[in-house]
Amino acid sequence: MDECHRFKHGVATGCYGKTMTDIGSIVAEIAAEMAQATDRGRVADYIAPLAGIDPAYFGLAVVTADGACHAAGNADISFSIQSVSKVFTLTLALGRVGDRIWDRVGREPSGTAFNSIVQLESEQGVPRNPFVNAGAIVVADMILAGHQPRVAIGEILRFVRGLAGDEAIYIDEAVARAEQETGFRNAALANYMRAFDNLNNPVDLALGVYFHHCAIAMSCRQLALAGRYLMARGVNPETGKRVVSPERARRINALMLTCGHYDGSGEFAFRVGLPGKSGVGGGILAIAPGHASIAVWSPGINASGNSQLGMVALERLAQRTGWSVFDPVSIPGQPQQVPA
């Protein structure tokens, strides 16, 4: 376990009077428990470079509102963030096109797999939400508008590096290439949306942007740092710079809660109770608004494509800190709740 302090512009924290050491020991404790787990899910093998990742890895990083970073396990090893990147591209696209985004993408949970094509036909090529693959491909198309793919990809990478304050974050070209070569389902989704006029750029260019942002490689520590603006009402607490309006930060969190884990979103809300976004690389970014930005990584995923142990770890973290958004800190007329 190690701690660092980075925020110059910290926001008020309230974690039931828990001290930094408490949070640090909770993080270390959870990592130690996860090291013992035997049911670790299965590593995604449909993206060839991910197939060989050791399922024994586990990393956890928690950046609290006061700027402290608590990390344990393999929190400094880079992994493929995959669909977690959709949070950042949505944020970027909202800044670029604003609420017009919602003319082309919905805001409802899909209840289907991340790469499902069935709803697209009955819903006229408008994806259910920006976190299923089809929705993220439309968002990539918006970021691409008027640019070369290389420029759009560079912009996304720069944005993520800026959020984390870390220039070492990179795109794993081997992962992007593998998806480009074998992403037939994504190609089908993109072609289908193009047929409904919901894609403005050539299919292969929009897909190129999508595959490259999915191939961003980050560690838990970098990912938790990148997510800070979502716990802090849209402001990067280290730089004091506004990333999005408070209203947009709140709405992105709402979408993460309702749609961030595909057809496992209900289960995630039930067990963890935090906005979260998963990726098939086994990463999850979870936000405890006002309290913390959290990244967990365990490469084995479950049937819904979400990190098996990542969810267990976050469930324990939310329980032990009392950070679930459904677990209010104070209720008028009642003593402050302390987590069981």
Ligand code: GLN
């Ligand atoms: N790049 C992956 C895909 O398109 C992202 C899926 C995911 O992480 N859920 O299949």
